[in-house]
Amino acid sequence: MQLTVLGTATPYPLPGKPCSGYLLQGSGLRGSGSQQPGATAAPSTSIWIDAGTGTLAELQRFTRLEDLDAIWISHRHADHTADLLVAYYALRHSSLRPAAKIRVIGPEALADRLAEFLGPDAVRGLHEVFAFTEMSGWGETVVGGLELAWGPVAHGVPAFALTVSDGSSAITYSGDTAPCTSLVEMAEESATLLCEVGYSRQALGDEAVHHTPEDAARTAAAAGVETIILTHLADDLDPADAVRRVHDAFAGAIILAEPGHAFVV
Ligand SMILES: [Zn+2]
Numbered sequence: 001m002q003l004t005v006l007g008t009a010t011p012y013p014l015p016g017k018p019c020s021g022y023l024l025q026g027s028g029l030r031g032s033g034s035q036q037p038g039a040t041a042a043p044s045t046s047i048w049i050d051a052g053t054g055t056l057a058e059l060q061r062f063t064r065l066e067d068l069d070a071i072w073i074s075h076r077h078a079d080h081t082a083d084l085l086v087a088y089y090a091l092r093h094s095s096l097r098p099a100a101k102i103r104v105i106g107p108e109a110l111a112d113r114l115a116e117f118l119g120p121d122a123v124r125g126l127h128e129v130f131a132f133t134e135m136s137g138w139g140e141t142v143v144g145g146l147e148l149a150w151g152p153v154a155h156g157v158p159a160f161a162l163t164v165s166d167g168s169s170a171i172t173y174s175g176d177t178a179p180c181t182s183l184v185e186m187a188e189e190s191a192t193l194l195c196e197v198g199y200s201r202q203a204l205g206d207e208a209v210h211h212t213p214e215d216a217a218r219t220a221a222a223a224g225v226e227t228i229i230l231t232h233l234a235d236d237l238d239p240a241d242a243v244r245r246v247h248d249a250f251a252g253a254i255i256l257a258e259p260g261h262a263f264v265v
């Protein structure tokens with residue numbers, strides 16, 4: 001699979017740096033007939049993971065919106081969902097003519113939340129361009145050649161982490177979350193963990209809802225991943241400092257996510 005970083009910023013976008021968003025593409029083994037000599041590879045599957053502010057524009061550097069196989073949304077915070085509003089405009093009010101509804105896998109009542117902004121007339125329109133699959137608790141599905149599995153994480157609102165497998169390798173994305181056992185369990189299946197680092201330091205007084213660099217190192221080490229990709233860094237966290245602090249407690253490879261970077265995972 002190939003992971004392309006569309007944006008990493010939080011809680012607001014910066015020039016050249018959209019909020020959270022990723023494009024994951026892969027063919028997978030399912031249905032490819034890869035065991036048979038001479039078989040051709042399955043068509044590539046493309047999934048837009050989190051639609052943070054500014055990521056729709058970046059997405060189009062790599063694929064057409066209407067060619068997406070699915071959109072997966074970790075939780076309803078605006079830095080992960082805002083560009084769904086303009087994706088709806090693109091699919092509903094432009095010359096784009098998608099062949100079918102685009103599947104949107106997200107937390108419960110996501111369509112209703114979008115319609116609260118777009119207006120009551122949009123409820124029907126949203127369901128005409130998107131096919132919503134609501135996540136609650138643990139779940140899994142297949143999109144093209146890729147297998148998706150998600151589980152609830154600790155972010156103070158309904159939020160999910162995601163593991164995607166192509167049958168030979170897997171990557172886990174934390175979404176937004178404090179350290180939690182469900183994220184470790186999911187990442188145990190993967191060689192790569194794409195992990196948020198939304199805290200520069202521990203939250204004092206409040207219940208934690210993000211990872212510090214030390215938390216990210218501990219989560220990666222507990223799950224036994226080979227590589228951690230750091231993303232969604234707190235705006236007061238120096239990137240080089242974040243890498244150094246993760247390095248102190250995690251012996252594997254450490255990569256800093258930057259918009260436009262692509263990794264084979
Ligand atoms: Zn959040």
Ligand SMILES: [Zn+2]
Nearest residue numbers: 010077079176
């Ligand atoms: Zn966030």
